[in-house]
Amino acid sequence: MDYGKVQKLWAKGLGYVADNHIYKYKDYSEAVFDTQIESKEWLCHQLKKVKPDVKHISILASWYGLVAVPFLYETFGEIDIDLYDVDEYTTDIAKHIWNDYPKVNVHTKDVVFDDIDYKGEVIINTSCEHMMDMKYITKNYNDKLFVFQSNDNSNVKWLHINCAMNQGELIEQAGLTDIKYAGSKIIYEHKRIMVIGK
Amino acid sequence: MQVVSVKVGKLYGVEYVNQLYKQLLTFHKDCVYYCMTDDPEGLHKDIQIIKITDSFKERKWWNKIKLFEPGLFNEPTIYLDLDCYIHTPLDKFLETSHPDKLNILKTAWFSDGIAKKIHMCNVNSSIMVINDHNCEPMWKECHDHIDRMYKSFYGLDPWLYRRHMSSMQFFQPGLAYSFKHGCMYPLDIEQNKLRQLPVCIFDDAQNRKEVLDGLWQSSKVMG
Numbered sequence: 001m002d003y004g005k006v007q008k009l010w011a012k013g014l015g016y017v018a019d020n021h022i023y024k025y026k027d028y029s030e031a032v033f034d035t036q037i038e039s040k041e042w043l044c045h046q047l048k049k050v051k052p053d054v055k056h057i058s059i060l061a062s063w064y065g066l067v068a069v070p071f072l073y074e075t076f077g078e079i080d081i082d083l084y085d086v087d088e089y090t091t092d093i094a095k096h097i098w099n100d101y102p103k104v105n106v107h108t109k110d111v112v113f114d115d116i117d118y119k120g121e122v123i124i125n126t127s128c129e130h131m132m133d134m135k136y137i138t139k140n141y142n143d144k145l146f147v148f149q150s151n152d153n154s155n156v157k158w159l160h161i162n163c164a165m166n167q168g169e170l171i172e173q174a175g176l177t178d179i180k181y182a183g184s185k186i187i188y189e190h191k192r193i194m195v196i197g198k
Numbered sequence: 199m200q201v202v203s204v205k206v207g208k209l210y211g212v213e214y215v216n217q218l219y220k221q222l223l224t225f226h227k228d229c230v231y232y233c234m235t236d237d238p239e240g241l242h243k244d245i246q247i248i249k250i251t252d253s254f255k256e257r258k259w260w261n262k263i264k265l266f267e268p269g270l271f272n273e274p275t276i277y278l279d280l281d282c283y284i285h286t287p288l289d290k291f292l293e294t295s296h297p298d299k300l301n302i303l304k305t306a307w308f309s310d311g312i313a314k315k316i317h318m319c320n321v322n323s324s325i326m327v328i329n330d331h332n333c334e335p336m337w338k339e340c341h342d343h344i345d346r347m348y349k350s351f352y353g354l355d356p357w358l359y360r361r362h363m364s365s366m367q368f369f370q371p372g373l374a375y376s377f378k379h380g381c382m383y384p385l386d387i388e389q390n391k392l393r394q395l396p397v398c399i400f401d402d403a404q405n406r407k408e409v410l411d412g413l414w415q416s417s418k419v420m421g
Contacts, residue, residue, distance in 0.1 A: 023312065110360070131350040136346060
């Protein structure tokens with residue numbers, strides 16, 4: 001992986017954060033933590049094994065997409081990627097970062113409540129611990145492949161509301177019945193869990 | 199005047215309810231005080247009980263959504279968290295309330311940016327004014343999507359902020375303050391200080407019980 005690409009993108013957004021969203025500074029700095037790198041590397045590695053050819057991906061609760069997009073591009077080429085996040089400041093920053101990437105589209109949408117027509121053949125959510133069970137979304141899409149990550153760290157007050165302790169729990173939350181991959185690994189002292197399936 | 203609180207589970211004992219009632223009577227002798235509770239034992243005999251069950255075992259504060267049921271109150275009614283302390287009369291909350299919106303406290307002691315960073319929102323439901331119909335949008339969403347809500351939001355405040363800002367009105371500044379954080383950013387943010395304002399809330403205060411005990415025992419009323 002060309003980590004320099006992530007670094008350049010991060011630097012591109014940094015000035016915009018400083019000028020327009022100073023209270024996002026800490027949040028923005030955390031978007032490229034080692035944990036983000038490791039979890040997206042793992043995701044791309046396993047997704048490539050399950051589905052070697054992907055043309056279009058939708059990412060829920062995408063944050064800035066700073067790590068996910070470069071890793072997905074490295075793995076699948078310059079495919080269409082739709083980023084969805086509820087926070088308008090986050091998406092404003094993301095739109096700046098990706099303004100010269102025509103195949104990356106940033107949407108300010110609430111994936112919990114809004115009716116969204118996801119176009120990606122693969123739907124990714126690496127923040128399942130932050131929100132409702134993904135079964136509310138998977139039930140609407142029998143034909144799509146879902147990639148979900150969660151973790152067992154319920155100590156993050158306000159944010160980690162719907163953690164999963166193991167793969168089985170995440171599969172149940174997601175309502176997946178055709179499992180292509182399920183695994184877990186310790187990342188920064190906590191168990192990170194991933195399932196891929198339909 | 200009508201006032202209501204919610205007591206579910208054992209986190210707050212009956213003394214919180216009875217003390218709040220005592221403070222209310224100091225300023226509003228004819229006040230009708232309702233307590234929505236799963237256990238009325240030990241409550242003052244003049245407190246009006248509204249029996250409810252505990253529907254949210256892990257995060258009991260979600261039981262507050264039961265306040266939003268249309269028709270529960272027949273006139274504008276002040277809701278107070280049990281760890282509030284009343285310093286002075288509450289009339290202004292009602293006089294300045296909007297009849298068709300949920301009237302609610304803003305975390306004016308933070309800048310909006312900091313509020314969003316710390317608590318994901320600038321809304322605080324420790325104090326509200328509810329009437330017979332002003333919470334219909336919230337009630338409908340609770341009815342339709344409570345599982346999604348409960349698993350996506352730690353408490354009511356970030357949910358209200360994200361979903362119902364257009365159905366709410368903030369109380370005017372200076373009607374309430376935070377013991378821990380202050381009253382109004384950036385002019386009045388001295389921490390851990392009591393003020394001559396109608397209501398003090400104790401969110402985030404480590405020594406909440408100790409301070410409240412002191413206030414209860416002295417029955418000290420500022421102003």
